[in-house]
Amino acid sequence: YLTYNGVSxxxxxxxxxxxxxxxxxxxxxxxHVLADGTHVDYHDDETDNYLQINNQLVxxxxxxxxxxxxSTLFYTYGYGYYNxxxxxAYLASYLPLNIQDGQADLIRNKIMLNHLGGLNASASYQNExxxxxxxxxxxxxxxxxxxxxxxxxxxxxxxxxxRWYDNDVNKQxxxxxxxxxxxxxxxxxxxxxxxxxxxxxRYVDYKAWGCNDNAVWGDEGVYMQEINxxxxxxxxxxxxxxxxxxxKHQAFASVAVAHREPTRSDxxxxxxxxxxxTYPEPERxxxxxxxxxxxxxxLALGINLYYMDYHNQLVATGMVNDGDDALNVNVDKSFRRGxxxxxxxxxxxxxxxxxxxxxxxxxxRDYVDALRDSPTYGMNLGDMTISYSPSAMANxxxxxxVKGFSAVWNTQYVGKQYFTNNEIxxxxxxxxxxxxxxxxxxxxxxKTNTVRFGLSIYNVFSAQYxxxxxxxxxxxxxxxxxxxxxxxxxxRHVLANVTVNF
Numbered sequence: 001y002l003t004y005n006g007v008s009x010x011x012x013x014x015x016x017x018x019x020x021x022x023x024x025x026x027x028x029x030x031x032h033v034l035a036d037g038t039h040v041d042y043h044d045d046e047t048d049n050y051l052q053i054n055n056q057l058v059x060x061x062x063x064x065x066x067x068x069x070x071s072t073l074f075y076t077y078g079y080g081y082y083n084x085x086x087x088x089a090y091l092a093s094y095l096p097l098n099i100q101d102g103q104a105d106l107i108r109n110k111i112m113l114n115h116l117g118g119l120n121a122s123a124s125y126q127n128e129x130x131x132x133x134x135x136x137x138x139x140x141x142x143x144x145x146x147x148x149x150x151x152x153x154x155x156x157x158x159x160x161x162x163r164w165y166d167n168d169v170n171k172q173x174x175x176x177x178x179x180x181x182x183x184x185x186x187x188x189x190x191x192x193x194x195x196x197x198x199x200x201x202r203y204v205d206y207k208a209w210g211c212n213d214n215a216v217w218g219d220e221g222v223y224m225q226e227i228n229x230x231x232x233x234x235x236x237x238x239x240x241x242x243x244x245x246x247x248k249h250q251a252f253a254s255v256a257v258a259h260r261e262p263t264r265s266d267x268x269x270x271x272x273x274x275x276x277x278t279y280p281e282p283e284r285x286x287x288x289x290x291x292x293x294x295x296x297x298x299l300a301l302g303i304n305l306y307y308m309d310y311h312n313q314l315v316a317t318g319m320v321n322d323g324d325d326a327l328n329v330n331v332d333k334s335f336r337r338g339x340x341x342x343x344x345x346x347x348x349x350x351x352x353x354x355x356x357x358x359x360x361x362x363x364x365r366d367y368v369d370a371l372r373d374s375p376t377y378g379m380n381l382g383d384m385t386i387s388y389s390p391s392a393m394a395n396x397x398x399x400x401x402v403k404g405f406s407a408v409w410n411t412q413y414v415g416k417q418y419f420t421n422n423e424i425x426x427x428x429x430x431x432x433x434x435x436x437x438x439x440x441x442x443x444x445x446x447k448t449n450t451v452r453f454g455l456s457i458y459n460v461f462s463a464q465y466x467x468x469x470x471x472x473x474x475x476x477x478x479x480x481x482x483x484x485x486x487x488x489x490x491x492r493h494v495l496a497n498v499t500v501n502f
């Protein structure tokens with residue numbers, strides 16, 4: 001069954017953490033009985049299907065001891081669809097006006113067919129003090145989307161002919177770049193000062209048109225959303241920095257600019273929270289980094305400081321669209337800053353220990369409340385935490401290996417996250433810790449061939465946690481309501497595998 005939609009806290013308490021409503025419909029005497037006594041059944045063909053065929057032609061040529069050439073010609077074909085049962089769906093969202101009244105159960109197919117082709121090409125020059133690379137790439141992507149109804153309760157099949165939405169997307173993405181690493185001073189292999197730079201120009205042409213799968217309620221009735229997007233973006237992305245190494249010590253500093261264009265859903269679903277005839281803006285990031293590392297044959301330590309200054313960052317709103325894709329919105333000024341810590345210790349020849357952690361602040365500056373009809377609508381709420389941005393994350397692993405046997409323990413911690421950008425406690429993910437264990441034994445045979453038997457134990461302590469979710473707020477009769485939905489993760493479970501190398 002599809003599991004795109006999450007479950008609420010109330011549903012988990014009533015029906016358990018394995019409950020989901022995808023494909024569920026009420027019956028008079030269904031095989032499943034919910035805690036409130038309702039009889040339900042599930043649509044058996046609630047499936048997600050996707051086929052992808054990748055084709056590549058790769059050419060690598062060494063011209064001489066200094067020059068090399070690389071190129072890749074590629075084409076990817078993709079076709080996918082999913083069947084979905086919708087209980088008590090509004091017919092106005094699917095059918096012409098003359099049969100739009102009321103609600104009914106229905107089965108819908110949402111389909112896509114994509115083609116992606118292009119070329120990557122680059123050349124490189126190397127000598128004792130200079131590593132120079134330059135090149136470019138071009139790709140063309142096209143992807144029609146459409147939907148079909150296979151069954152509507154109470155309607156004849158001939159009333160369902162045709163597509164209830166049909167739209168297309170074309171995207172061209174091209175760039176040229178030059179990258180250099182120059183050893184300004186080098187006393188030995190482990191004692192040197194390097195300057196590096198990376199310059200990229202990127203061009204994006206994005207077009208989308210047709211009828212989308214969103215039914216819009218307007219003054220003139222119900223109509224399917226029309227898409228008409230024709231946007232071009234020109235991005236210049238430079239990066240500069242230096243790297244100093246002295247024996248076991250290494251330090252670096254860098255500054256970089258990066259841009260990110262809006263996605264398809266940023267355009268098509270913007271109507272859910274923004275004014276008509278407005279478009280999302282591309283995101284710009286200026287990234288500052290400073291780092292230090294120490295490395296010996298048995299010990300490696302590292303620390304990185306970073307400050308990421310955003311303009312028009314595309315941040316998640318907490319809402320999802322009809323296909324359960326996350327919806328993003330631009331925020332004028334925001335930042336992410338923090339420290340990354342890393343450590344690896346090879347304590348013995350049979351035991352490796354490693355750990356890393358990130359502590360950060362992720363804030364929107366002068367966040368303006370966007371909840372319409374709220375008492376604080378339009379007010380500056382100050383600096384607020386960016387959605388889905390934990391302030392602390394940590395990971396620990398221990399790798400024990402003797403001859404052909406290996407045991408790897410991993411523990412991960414993820415801090416609290418908010419679904420929305422105004423720090424509402426009812427719309428948040430609790431912090432969680434989860435541990436996994438991988439066991440394996442590898443047998444060698446015929447010198448170069450091996451057989452590996454593995455056993456993976458996930459969530460060893462059966463922690464009850466949710467790794468993701470979504471939520472939103474709305475106003476009704478002057479009262480704010482918060483709706484949150486979660487994706488509970490499985491308790492302890494085991495996966496066995498066999499890998500043969502020959």
